[in-house]
Amino acid sequence: MDYTLYRAEDFAADESFIRYYQRTDEEAVAFWENWMRCHPSKIDEIVLAEMMLSKLMGHLPQAAFEAEQARMQAFLQTASSYTPPSSTPKKSIVKMLRPYLVAACGLLIILVTLYIYHKPANNPAELGWTYFKNSPSQRTTIELPDGSTIMLNAGTSIRYAMSAAKDSLQVYLDGEAFFNVSQHANRAFLVHGGDMHVKVLGTTFNMSYYPEVGKSTVALVQGKISVSAKGDHLVELKPNEAASFDQTSASFATGAFNKEEVLGWQQDQLYFTKANFAEIKQRMKRMYNITLINRSTVNNMQYTGHFTNAGFQQVVESICFANGLGYTVSRDTVILKNQ
Amino acid sequence: MDAAALWIEMKNGDQQAFMEIYNSYYQALYSFGCRIHAHPQLVKDSIHEVFCEVWAGRQSLPTVQQPLSYLFTYLKRKILKEVKVSAITTGEVTAAEGIEQSYEEMIVRAEHDAEMQYKLHNFMRQLSVTQQAILRLKYYENLNYEQIAQQLQLQPRTVYNKLYEALKLMRKSLRVLVLLAPLNFF
Structure with a gap:
């Protein structure tokens, strides 16, 4: 056949x-x-x-399946802190402690509720957040209540809300987006990506925040923005300047940026610049909803490359070739192996 | 790596191996679970519990050649037990059957995306009754061509041809969507 x-x-x-x-x-x-x-x-x-x-x-549809995966991952994280019960005495200890654990959980819920209730600013209920989650492999442009537009890259989610006095619009970013903000004399436009906060006055700029690698970046195309990170490093960016903040090393940097590299995603361009495995993995997940697993012995892989309108297979192949690796595909998982 | 080897790695505490098993078997377990009990939430919860128990008790698990059949049996027991418990607590006798729905309804409802839902609905409406039955027996009841032919009193070749026509139609119906979102295959 x-x-x-x-x-x-x-x-x-x-x-x-x-x-x-x-x-x-x-x-x-x-x-x-x-x-x-x-x-x-x-x-x-x-x-x-x-x-x-x-x-x-x-x-089960992909989105619901991902929710189940996240639930499993959450379980694994809590389960890894204790060794599995292998003998009966251990089990009975857990059982003995159960009422206390339940009580502790209940108390925690009450405390969290009280905290949320008494937290004065940024209260979601008060501000009325609108949530938007973009699916992988898709770009979407949304319009905000003040007429500004945001183009979201694949796998990006945001939430936004206008303050009750209509004097500020706040956006929380998880992923990457291109902002085109309309000018308003007496309204602040604020974008938060992790520890990085951007205050905007009628501009266009690109911003990304990837919690999985703890990195926030903002690149200004035109207009003026002021950037701060962790309440520090307050700088004003001029057009063609970019700022980035790394959560793990708490390092803040500014400089020029390559327009094609940063803005190319809007025209189906995909750039990798000295990307390590964590970054490649994160971007494949967002872009193609592909989970990358490294089962090879190469721990310090690095990749630089550029794709136009590429399928995931083409990207994986190129990365493997550059690092002398092989791979297998099973549904939405790609496993990198030694050749 | 084959499934049996992956199972052993998981038993030795490899989280990646565990998630690999989870990812490759989840959908098979889900369809299987829905066949026993049509309520999606109970099926999802049961699968979650099965995997939690497998991970927590990994050291005392048997070494199996076919993890999938082991997990099928595990899930089946779990769901039947759950159904019994909920039947006792709610007093419902019909709990074991879950919500009755037609195959067409089921696959259209399973879809969350409104546009895709519309396409699937349109596609199903264009099929003959026999074609719908064949799709259900093939992909939901998981029968082979011989068995379907016997049940519908047709030639196996006819079954295949009718199914093939349905799939071609499905491709055409979905393509309209694919053109709108070129990368949206997944």
Whole structure:
């Protein structure tokens, strides 16, 4: 059978491909993973076939699945602080402590509620936050109540609110966005990305905040903005200047920036500049919703490259080639391996 | 790495291996769970609990050749137990069947995106009754072509052809959306 002639509907109707997709047959999984490695040009048809199967099988939609993943991750984080109960006495201790734990949780909830209730400013209920979450692989432009527009990069979410007195508009950023802020004489426009805070007066600028790597960056195209980080380093940026803040090292830096590199995402350009694994992983997740796992022995990988309108496979291939690695794809996970 | 080896790494406390198992089996477990009990929230909670228990008790887990079938059995027991408990507490006899819904309704409702929902709905409406039945038996009941042919009293080749036509139509119906958002495959 010549699978290279297959289109998405042929794959989706193929018994062995279905067993691969459902992970019910080791042999089929191994066969198809290997086949895909050998035929990277068929990836678009395969992805389409997998999407059709996902719909037809009534799988949990991606967003809901991600919520479940996050729930699992949260459990792992709390579970890692104690060793698993392997003997019965330990279990009974947990059981003995249970009423106290429940009481402690209850107290915590009460304290948090009180804190939120008494916190004077930035109270979400008071300000009426609007939330917006952009899905991966998609750009969206939204308009704010004051007429300003924000273009959101893939996988970016924001929340914003106008103060009751209508004298300030606040935006919280998680990801990357391009802002075009309309001029208002007596209204402050404030953008927060992690520990970095930007005060705006009628401008266009690009800003990103990636909590997963603890880095905030703002690049000014035109107009004027003032930037502060952790209540410190207050600077005013001129056009073509950028500022960045690294949460882990608490370092703040300003300088010129490369326009294509920083603004290119609006035209489907993807740039990596001396990116390490953490950064590559984070950007693949946001951009393509691909989870990258490094199972190779290369710990200090670095990558510089530029793509136009590229699929994830092309990006992964290029990164692997540069670092002398191989990889396997299984659904939305890419595992990097030694060749 | 094969599934059995991954299982052993997970047993030895490798979190990455654990998440890999979670990611590759989740959707299969979810569809399977929905077949036993149609209420999505209970299925999601049960899967979550199964994985929590697997991780917490990883050291005393058996070494299995096929983790997926082990997890299927585990999940089935868990859901049936949950259903029994909720039937006792709520006094509902019908709990075991969950919410009855047609295949078409189910796959359209499972979709969160409004535009995609519309496309799927349109696509399903264009299918013949036989085609709908074939899709359900193939992708939801997980039967092979022989079994479907027997049930519908058709030739296996006919079953395949009808299914293929339906998939081609599906591709066409979804493409309109794909053109609107070129990168939105995932």
